Amino acid sequence: MSKTSSKQMKKLSIDILLGGVLVFGFTALVLLIAGAPVFATLKNIWLGAFASTTKISQVLSVWVPLTLCACGLLFTFRANLWNIGIEGQVIMGAIGAMAALRIPGIENPVLITALAFFASIIGGSLWGLFAGLLKTKGGVHEIFGGLGLNFVAQGFILWLIFGPWKRPGIASMSGTELLPRELWLSTPPGWRVSIGGLVIGVSVLILTWLLLEKSMLGLKLTAIGQNPRAARLYDISPVAHYLQSIIIAGGCAGIAGFLQVTAVYHRLIPSISSGYGYLALLLVMLAGYRISLVPFLALFFAALNVGAIQLPIVLQLDSALSGVIQGCCVLSTLFIIGIRQKRKQS
Amino acid sequence: MNKSVTGLALALAAVLMLLLSPVQSKASDNDFIFGLLMVGPANDHGWSQAHFEAGKDIEKHIPGSKMIYIDKVNPADRPGVTIPFLVDDLVSKGAKLIIGNSDDMTDGIREAAMMHPDVKFIHISGDDALNPKSPENLSNLMGRMEYGQMMAGFAAAMTTKTGKIGYLGPLINDETKRLAASCFLGARYAWTKVLKKDPAALSFKVSWIGFWFNIPGVTSDPTQVAKNFFASGADVVISGIDTTEALIVADQKKKEGADVAAIPYDFQGGCETAPDACLGVPYFNWYPGYAHFVNNAKNNSWKKEWLWLGPQWSDMNNNMTSSIGFQNGKALGGDVQKQLAAFTKGLGDGSISLFTGPLNFQDKSVFLKKGETATDEQIWNLPQLLEGMEGASK
Structure with missing residues (x-):
């Protein structure tokens, strides 16, 4: 190990330590202001997430869609695109899956589930493509285009649930009618996460790593992300790659939507995305856009989400506090990253 | 560097194990714990609060009964959280009877009832119990509003x-x-x-x-x-x-x-x-219905029922006996x-x-x-x- 790199590592460990202290300090402060006992709160979140196999499997059922969204975002961030539209892409994936599941006349559950899987990828990708086209053809910044498309997707799902896809006689927030049992992705007894979902999540993670780190695509996206004009000199078309990356991101998000429908809710509900798209944005930023950290941070966020439900049950605290803790984590990290960049510049 | 990372990870794991070790205090044998899932906030001055207060009354009047509860159980307030997920948790805390207070929970409660055949369930406002194929541990309660x-x-x-x-x-x-x-x-x-x-x-x-x-x-x-x-x-x-x-x-x-x-x-x-x-x-007064089911579950005399309880006409605002009231x-x-x-x-x-x-x-x-x-x-x-x-x- 060279002298400089060992120095860098030392700095990195100091940063991590500082980040940890900041996160804890911030969190403790928020809890104190909310009148919550700090250690009991953290302990209950931990117990709520990892105290039993059932709970761990619940955490994993959140981990999978979150990781899928984060993987998708890694592609767009690599091309320096802010794919806020990821949330809508999850929704459109879920709608695509549900549309396929409602096709009459197909008896074979494996076939129809496979169809739903591909339909969800198409749904998410198309929504990504729209945001991409708005940017490349219409000059609409992807943040605004994505946000707009999120609203459209949310409106669309509400219209479907309250309109053409409503339960017989009941139009309600509760969503569409429950899918028949044979269309639920199977989960082992005592577990709350489907094996199929886990396999998909891990596969997409590996595939993302291969594509971004070991393929020409990753290299080209990096080039475009850092300097689109220079990339053009090497015959790399930024427009084509913007679209490619956002279509891939939409596809990943679409699969997350598919799993939300077939493995978690077993129906379509208005908030089918569970906000995982937005959460994944925070997660990827927190990971410093590095894939190596994504699965661990996704686990952390998933555990926080699942464990936080203990706060109202055990301590009669509002579980929204977990959102505040998440926010603290992201802000502290961004703060540290900011300091590092400033240090580099000076 | 690798060593220090491993060390850090080990230390972290040790701290986490420590946190994990203290098992939550178990209820004594005489305690009867029931769980309440409320669709809205427990202080909404409406539907959910009526249930919450009935639960509190049960704690007061039925010795040994203890309520654990969670409110705002709906996908907008608690994204990613499902009814079976919450029921798992309440059961792990010792709940022997679970009350789901919304028609919105129909599917979730039915699923949870099938997953936990030893636990009793009351689904408020539904009519699953009228279906002979529905699980035996699931009853329904509603007031004649x-x-x-x-x-x-x-x-x-x-x-x-x-x-x-x-x-x-x-x-x-x-x-x-x-x-x-x-x-x-x-x-x-x-x-x-x-x-x-x-x-x-x-x-x-x-x-x-x-x-x-x-x-x-x-x-x-x-x-x-x-x-x-x-x-x-x-x-x-x-x-x-x-x-x-x-x-x-x-x-x-x-x-x-x-x-x-x-x-x-x-x-x-x-x-x-x-x-x-x-x-x-x-208004609804859930106490009489709750008490009926809690007592039955406690005394092992549970049976699947669909209860549609009316007012006590002689004294509509009697909280112990009338399931429906009207406050001028x-x-x-x-x-x-x-x-x-x-x-x-x-x-x-x-x-x-x-x-x-x-x-x-x-x-x-x-x-x-x-x-x-x-x-x-x-x-x-x-x-x-x-x-x-x-x-x-x-």
Whole structure:
């Protein structure tokens, strides 16, 4: 190990330590202001997430869609695109899956589930493509285009649930009618996460790593992300790659939507995305856009989400506090990253 | 570097294990823990609070019983959290009976009941237990709020000066259709039989917001809907939703000088938010039903039941015995109070039976022929609103 790199590592460990202290300090402060006992709160979140196999499997059922969204975002961030539209892409994936599941006349559950899987990828990708086209053809910044498309997707799902896809006689927030049992992705007894979902999540993670780190695509996206004009000199078309990356991101998000429908809710509900798209944005930023950290941070966020439900049950605290803790984590990290960049510049 | 990372990871793991080790204190053998899942906030002055207070009363009156609860159980407030997930957790904390308080939880409670055959379940407002194929550990409980809503409708019609009544409805299902219809029948009775006015001069308009309470961006805004009612000439708005927006808007209008009033729903203390504008509140008292099931589960005498409990007519506001009550509000005039009492007496002794024909559905098809009285089943599964009511049936 060279002298400089060992120095860098030392700095990195100091940063991590500082980040940890900041996160804890911030969190403790928020809890104190909310009148919550700090250690009991953290302990209950931990117990709520990892105290039993059932709970761990619940955490994993959140981990999978979150990781899928984060993987998708890694592609767009690599091309320096802010794919806020990821949330809508999850929704459109879920709608695509549900549309396929409602096709009459197909008896074979494996076939129809496979169809739903591909339909969800198409749904998410198309929504990504729209945001991409708005940017490349219409000059609409992807943040605004994505946000707009999120609203459209949310409106669309509400219209479907309250309109053409409503339960017989009941139009309600509760969503569409429950899918028949044979269309639920199977989960082992005592577990709350489907094996199929886990396999998909891990596969997409590996595939993302291969594509971004070991393929020409990753290299080209990096080039475009850092300097689109220079990339053009090497015959790399930024427009084509913007679209490619956002279509891939939409596809990943679409699969997350598919799993939300077939493995978690077993129906379509208005908030089918569970906000995982937005959460994944925070997660990827927190990971410093590095894939190596994504699965661990996704686990952390998933555990926080699942464990936080203990706060109202055990301590009669509002579980929204977990959102505040998440926010603290992201802000502290961004703060540290900011300091590092400033240090580099000076 | 690798070493220090490993060290850090080990230290972290050790701390986490330490945190994990203290097992939560187990309940003693005599304790009977029951879990309550509430769709809205426990302090909503409406549906969920009525359940929460009943749970507290159970703790008070049934020795050894202990409630664990979680509120805001709906996918908008708790994204990613499902009913079976919460039931798992309550069961791991020792709950032997779980109450799910919303029709929104039908699917989740059924799934959880199948996953935990040793735990008893009560699903409020559903009718799973009527289905012979449903799990044996799942019962249903509901109050005969039809009577409470008839009284609300009666009070509204006796009070209105414009002859226009607004009904702020949640979502459209069998339950809400029969409650809105009951309200209308009460109003029509007051209008035609007591005030002797022309039935055509009574306007009863239902507006559905899409859920039991406001979810910004998803449902219609109940505050806005209530304002629209008043703006279009209604002077009494009856709320069928779980929260008190209609009453708050009425109170604002009243303070601006308008002669308006509202009737909230669900919770005995429903008028407290704005007493001056409140004609009264029909409310649920869940204690008798809860006590029945908790005692049965505790004494191992559980059986699958579908309970539709009515008021105790001799003392409607007795919290120990009456499942339905009506609390008069400050805005209810003295004369009307007397007439309402007479009306209530008539409902109780059967001399006034409002679900008796001739009654037509909204589409003018016949619901009940002359002299025919609806069965429980016909009322429970009311397919559409009644003739004379404005608003969507589907």
